[in-house]
Amino acid sequence: MPMPENSPLWVKSSYSMQNGDCTEIRPHPDGRTDVRDSKDPAIGLLTLDRAPWAAFVAALRADA
Template sequence: MAITKGSQPTWIKSSYSAGNGACVEIKSPAAHAVDVRDSKDPQGPNLAFAPASWSAFVTEMSRVDS
């Protein structure tokens, strides 16, 4: 999921969401953070990633998906 770091202060759902409930949402309210949560549990815990770590994760998942 592409995101411009520091320019997404609200949660957005993954573009890979198929409506089956297995979705993630992300936001990046600051240039130094990417937050991730389960869309089924918006009040639950969030994971925070450094931008480089999130980019590496997305890149690797893109390889697995193709």
């Protein structure tokens, strides 16, 4: 059963700026992760399976 879009389980990075220009994530128990734009969540979300999410995070860390 999908979680509602206003689920309190959305997480914003501690590195987010105060103006709200950031992304939020919502992990699922099965390993998928939802990603959305925090300033306009109504435009939708992107759901990534475990491997693509891990690759995305690894790329961000490598670029940091």
